[in-house]
Amino acid sequence: MTSSLIRGRPRCAKAHIWVRVAHAVVGVVVGTGWLVLPVMTVGAQDPVPVTPGGTVASATAPHQDETSAVDLLLPLIAVVAAVGLAGYGYLRRTRRARTRTTPGIVSVAPPAPTPADSERQARAALVLADDCVRTSREELSFVQDRFARRDTEPLVQALRAAETELAAACAIWRRYEQGVPEDDVARRQALVGVVGRCAEAGRRLDAQAPALDRLRDLEGPGLARALEVAEGRFRELTGRTPTAEDTLTDLHDRCTPAAVAPVTGYLEQAKDRLLFATTRLNAARQSADAGEGARAAGQLRAAEGAVAQADVLVTGVERLATELRQAADLVPAALTGAEAEIAAARKGGVAVALTSGELHARLAHADGVLAAVRRELTAGPYDPLDALRRIARAVERLETGHAGAPSAAALLVARSSVAGAEDFVTVHRGAVGPQARVRLAEAVRELGAGHAGRADDTAREARDVAEQNVRAHGNPHTSADGDAPGLAAAVLGGVLLAEDPDGGPPAGYGGPETRGRHRFSAPD
Known part of the structure; x- marks a missing residue:
């Protein structure tokens, strides 16, 4: 069965038009009847009174002429008004039908996005989905340090599903870059597939973000334990960093600069992340002591992100x-x-x-x-x-x-x-x-x-x-x-989302809708 959206104007719209035309016709008929009624009733009026002398009273003639003119003028005005209103209503309905966007009415479709617009959208979707997966993996590592596997299994499964969707989106985009498929329509569909896969990856993570928050309870009793886990990893990394410096020195002695180039500057960046983590952990403690649970949770998440990246560097x-x-x-x-x-x-x-x-x-x-x-x-x-x-x-x-x-x-x-x-x-x-x-x-x-x-x-x-x-x-x-x-390094590393002058909220487990849910004010 063909949809009424494809055939054009729906039948109900045609029915409405005929009803409105019928109303207009009825108005015209009523007005015309009103106009003709005085003429039809002239013969039925009472006889003209006769004076005792047998002559017609002279005062009655002007009265009849005046009444007849008024009776003709008012119906004429009514007819003209009815016709005018009907025409005006028809014009308005016609104009509204051409521009209406409500269901059941075919509207003018917006211009289709150009291939360049679709490619930009796909690139942005890939970056956003990849960031969501990476930050979710970082926060999940802290959750797994504290909770049993059975408690975190739904979170792990959601992350794996998001990773699968992201990998499929990257594969589609890679083939697109290589010219596969060649047909223009198929290439547009490929870009739609990239955006759809990335959106599904984000949706999977968004769906489990509330469960993670309930499990961690960072704005309640769970904050103290989470701070202990983060501070423990911070201290462990602080102890590993000098050892890593000695290791790097030994590599410079045994290998060429090209061999060591992949990690050049890593320990300096790790120290920078640890310094940032120190500031945020202290702020989280202060906020917790002041009873500011939401702000403490945001500071903790920023510290956890920095500690996770320092771990990657070391x-x-x-x-x-x-x-x-x-x-x-x-x-x-x-x-x-x-x-x-x-x-x-x-x-x-x-x-x-x-x-x-x-x-x-x-x-x-x-x-x-x-x-x-x-x-x-x-x-x-x-x-x-x-x-x-x-x-x-x-x-x-x-x-x-x-x-x-x-x-x-x-x-x-x-x-x-x-x-x-x-x-x-x-x-x-x-x-x-x-x-x-x-x-x-x-x-x-x-x-x-x-x-x-x-x-x-x-x-x-x-x-x-x-x-x-x-x-x-x-x-x-x-x-x-x-x-x-x-x-600046935290923003570059994606620890903070760069949405505000203070660096923005810290990134956490979740998709585009939930990853920035922990907000805080910049420390004074």
């Missing part, structure tokens, strides 16, 4: 040190395994058909890479992860189809690249745009699928784009924070 230094040690231990085995792969390729053990010229060129390149790595091992400090990356790539180009130490080397390198990009985006999300986030999501997918080489390349691309975004945004450590230590 852990990033520790993890890189571990990865570099593992890589250095794996380099000799990777060299031996690569030599075995080269020997197998020379004997014709190549899984893909190559011309003799192509095979010779690839073998020569692999020999050159192995020789360069051996020289670096004896020349002084070097980058073990980069050495493994070059060995794995050289063997991969031979396409022998074998697994061994070079494959293990490729996996270690890919994991390091993905983790490094993840850390960088997390602690700089206030400035990182959608391109880096989508590339990072793709790197995670490739790593999960066992495509170590592609995961490494994509993660490094994501890190490069994210660093460009931060450089364009500016370095927060060169700005004067005045009486609010670490405020």
